[in-house]
Amino acid sequence: MGIKTFRPITPTSRYKTVASFEEITKAKPEKSLVVPRKKTGGRNCYGRITARGIGGGHKQKIRQVDTKRRKRGVPAVVTAIEYDPIRSARLALLEYEDGEKRYIIAPLGLQVGQKVLSGPDAPAEVGNCLPLKAIPIGLQIHNIELVPGGGGKLVRAAGAAATLMSRDGGYAHVRLPSGEIRKIHEECYATVGQVGNIDHEKISLGKAGRSRHLGIRPITRGIVRNPIDHPNGGGEGRSKSGGGWHHPRSPWGVLAKGYKTREKNKLSNRFIVVRRDGRPMKSK
Numbered sequence: 001m002g003i004k005t006f007r008p009i010t011p012t013s014r015y016k017t018v019a020s021f022e023e024i025t026k027a028k029p030e031k032s033l034v035v036p037r038k039k040t041g042g043r044n045c046y047g048r049i050t051a052r053g054i055g056g057g058h059k060q061k062i063r064q065v066d067t068k069r070r071k072r073g074v075p076a077v078v079t080a081i082e083y084d085p086i087r088s089a090r091l092a093l094l095e096y097e098d099g100e101k102r103y104i105i106a107p108l109g110l111q112v113g114q115k116v117l118s119g120p121d122a123p124a125e126v127g128n129c130l131p132l133k134a135i136p137i138g139l140q141i142h143n144i145e146l147v148p149g150g151g152g153k154l155v156r157a158a159g160a161a162a163t164l165m166s167r168d169g170g171y172a173h174v175r176l177p178s179g180e181i182r183k184i185h186e187e188c189y190a191t192v193g194q195v196g197n198i199d200h201e202k203i204s205l206g207k208a209g210r211s212r213h214l215g216i217r218p219i220t221r222g223i224v225r226n227p228i229d230h231p232n233g234g235g236e237g238r239s240k241s242g243g244g245w246h247h248p249r250s251p252w253g254v255l256a257k258g259y260k261t262r263e264k265n266k267l268s269n270r271f272i273v274v275r276r277d278g279r280p281m282k283s284k
Helices: 011-015 198-202 210-215 265-271
Strands: 004-006 017-021 033-035 061-063 074-084 091-096 101-106 129-131 139-144 153-154 164-170 171-175 181-185 189-192 272-274
Touching: 017 198, 074 101, 153 189, 181 265, 265 272
Parallel strands: none
Antiparallel strands: 004 017, 033 061, 074 091, 091 101, 129 189, 139 164, 139 189, 164 171, 171 181, 181 272
8 A cells, every 4th residue: 555645736735645545446335245334423222412523524335344254165256345334454355155245354465366264274364263272383363352252353454463472371462552561362363464554544534524534523622621510610711721731631530641541450361471561560
């Protein structure tokens, strides 16, 4: 994938960059694998806003992606690489020998016409899905299950990749993109390779309108509000939280920087070997 830039003849084109889409081989999605996406505007079933900054945007359709790869031992051919409007990664359209079609997240290097396979006997090649016990140590993987048979939950964003570090006592030690090393049951499946579209992080929207196309609405900063509306509001001029120095907080008073939100005694803590900050996890 490449990044396309523009001559700075307008304020927008000065900073705007877009994807070249040179890897896309099919413009329209497979009709049998898409469902409509209903816009919520950030509101729950009672009509109350529970997620701010959401609304509008272009119409989108949800591509039904196969994260479980349950067709074990049945080879499939990659027939197209497609764009997905609701995720950063690209999708690969697979056609199995029995004629069934499914979407998977397209890894880096997967080409149209290439064959992929899922199952414990599949070779450890890009696009193939294997249990962690069958993947060689040191390979990059993505779309990792947390529970055997539960479908891929981890490492699915564009350019993301985890590394299989070791195996011990029925568990595989996997280094996640955050730097965390986590124990995952070796019967869990993962796909070999790095997620494609690695240049996604270099894209600059360039103007507010592109955010609105994505369904992202603007949010007023707390520091410019009134004290009744936000804990950081108030003050004469540009003051930090009403004339005195205070920690930045959310509208509901929760600290915005450095406040740890993870439960101290969370059950899944026992699967974390090394935390994201590089410190080893304390064992109880």
